[in-house]
Amino acid sequence: MSAIVTDNPFDLSDTIVANATASGRGALAVIRVSGRRAHDIARNAVERWPNLPRIATLSRVHGADGVLLDESIVIRYDAPASFTGEDAVEIITHGGLLVPVTITGALIARGARLARAGEFTRRALLNGKLDLLQAEAVGDLISATSRAAQQVALTQLDGGLSRRILALRDELVGLEALIAYDIDFPEEDDGPIAPARIIAATDRVVDALTRLAATVHTGELVREGALVVLAGAPNVGKSSLFNALLGERRAIVTDVPGTTRDAIEAVIDTPRLPLRLVDTAGMREAVDPVERLGVEVSTSYIARAAVVLACGDDEQSLRDIQRALAERTERDDTPVVMVRTKSDLLRPGETIGGGYEIGERPLVAVSAETGEGLTELIDVAASLAAHGAETATPDAPILTNERHAFAIRAALDEVRAFRDRWTNDDVPAPVAAVHLRAAVGALEDLIGVVDVEDVLDEVFRRFCVGK
Numbered sequence: 001m002s003a004i005v006t007d008n009p010f011d012l013s014d015t016i017v018a019n020a021t022a023s024g025r026g027a028l029a030v031i032r033v034s035g036r037r038a039h040d041i042a043r044n045a046v047e048r049w050p051n052l053p054r055i056a057t058l059s060r061v062h063g064a065d066g067v068l069l070d071e072s073i074v075i076r077y078d079a080p081a082s083f084t085g086e087d088a089v090e091i092i093t094h095g096g097l098l099v100p101v102t103i104t105g106a107l108i109a110r111g112a113r114l115a116r117a118g119e120f121t122r123r124a125l126l127n128g129k130l131d132l133l134q135a136e137a138v139g140d141l142i143s144a145t146s147r148a149a150q151q152v153a154l155t156q157l158d159g160g161l162s163r164r165i166l167a168l169r170d171e172l173v174g175l176e177a178l179i180a181y182d183i184d185f186p187e188e189d190d191g192p193i194a195p196a197r198i199i200a201a202t203d204r205v206v207d208a209l210t211r212l213a214a215t216v217h218t219g220e221l222v223r224e225g226a227l228v229v230l231a232g233a234p235n236v237g238k239s240s241l242f243n244a245l246l247g248e249r250r251a252i253v254t255d256v257p258g259t260t261r262d263a264i265e266a267v268i269d270t271p272r273l274p275l276r277l278v279d280t281a282g283m284r285e286a287v288d289p290v291e292r293l294g295v296e297v298s299t300s301y302i303a304r305a306a307v308v309l310a311c312g313d314d315e316q317s318l319r320d321i322q323r324a325l326a327e328r329t330e331r332d333d334t335p336v337v338m339v340r341t342k343s344d345l346l347r348p349g350e351t352i353g354g355g356y357e358i359g360e361r362p363l364v365a366v367s368a369e370t371g372e373g374l375t376e377l378i379d380v381a382a383s384l385a386a387h388g389a390e391t392a393t394p395d396a397p398i399l400t401n402e403r404h405a406f407a408i409r410a411a412l413d414e415v416r417a418f419r420d421r422w423t424n425d426d427v428p429a430p431v432a433a434v435h436l437r438a439a440v441g442a443l444e445d446l447i448g449v450v451d452v453e454d455v456l457d458e459v460f461r462r463f464c465v466g467k
């Protein structure tokens with residue numbers, strides 16, 4: 001390891017402390033201490049020090065002047081078995097505005113330094129407890145605002161994405177080895193490596209990288225939510241449906257400023273992805289070609305929608321919205337769900353589509369009054385919005401941000417460049433192989449961990465046997 005620079009703001013020789021919980025009124029707070037002197041500093045501040053690691057011990061915490069600050073639980077962690085990989089202590093104090101602050105102060109007075117943002121996770125990374133993707137996942141998990149985002153972050157934290165990237169990287173390193181062998185032993189008895197074998201291996205990697213790159217779309221959906229727009233003639237019950245759908249499932253309500261200020265947008269959290277439901281009720285004044293059909297839809301929203309809920313409360317209104325949407329969705333094939341509203345008013349024997357043929361489109365009957373069909377409508381909309389989007393699983397992780405997408409695309413470009421050069425045979429093999437090294441580098445940057453052992457292996461693989 002390189003020498004520690006003393007003016008480094010993240011100096012690893014410092015013992016750091018922070019309130020790990022949100023500040024403000026609350027039952028409990030967790031003060032976290034980590035670093036070489038974590039045990040000494042905390043032991044000095046508490047009456048009863050835990051004899052063993054990972055055992056919750058009831059204790060009392062004192063200020064540097066000996067004043068009692070709180071009755072707290074103390075847990076000690078011995079390196080490397082801690083989140084940071086260092087000696088660490090967690091003090092579970094009472095919450096509120098004062099107790100956690102005074103206890104943090106008492107630990108600073110005894111020699112700890114206030115941690116910088118993300119510094120505990122940064123240390124975990126430097127100590128090999130997490131890789132860069134997992135460290136990012138910690139941040140994603142904390143900022144998750146939907147269940148889908150939570151699940152994706154957990155998969156990433158569990159190392160799902162890291163394992164996938166490492167497997168691809170290993171395949172590339174294997175490919176490099178094949179080429180090195182080909183360069184070093186062109187006259188081998190077994191003959192050179194068949195070019196087709198190299199091409200096949202390259203194509204496998206290109207395929208896998210392409211599939212992975214495509215998942216960034218899912219990552220975006222999970223983060224941003226899918227736009228679901230209510231469309232239909234005035235008075236068919238769109239606003240009532242909007243409110244009923246949100247009901248208790250409402251997560252966030254935003255008045256979106258600017259051009260969309262008349263629309264109301266709210267998020268419905270579904271397990272697969274968040275749905276951003278938009279009621280364009282306030283846009284009745286908008287001049288829109290479909291208005292001649294007496295149908296109220298917003299051009300810009302429909303154009304951007306992941307799913308359109310086409311509402312009608314009888315045969316005629318369903319027919320109108322169907323026809324109006326057909327004109328615009330012919331081209332962009334946005335999924336449409338036909339929604340028969342006010343189902344509580346259906347007469348016995350009346351069909352929900354009013355006898356109207358709605359073709360292949362799903363038709364759901366709903367009532368804002370009784371709640372009928374609301375769950376089904378959310379399920380149908382969510383599965384249509386998620387169509388083509390993968391669900392993140394440990395075996396099939398997804399990319400969750402632009403940094404990932406950038407690295408994967410860079411790797412893909414390099415592997416493709418290698419393939420072209422190798423196929424065209426226009427440069428010597430070692431020159432073509434430079435692209436593979438660049439691809440490996442892009443994947444390593446993504447994980448943030450370069451295994452020295454692997455680099456050495458790679459270097460020596462290029463040596464001839466016996467040298």
Ligand code: GDP
Nearest residue numbers: 233234235236237238239240342343367368369
């Ligand atoms: P919008 O103009 O399409 O947004 O329609 P509204 O939501 O304002 O509803 C128009 C009228 O239909 C109102 O009088 C609502 O009370 C009524 N309405 C809406 N949904 C239902 C429903 O599910 N059942 C019944 N019986 N009436 C409804």
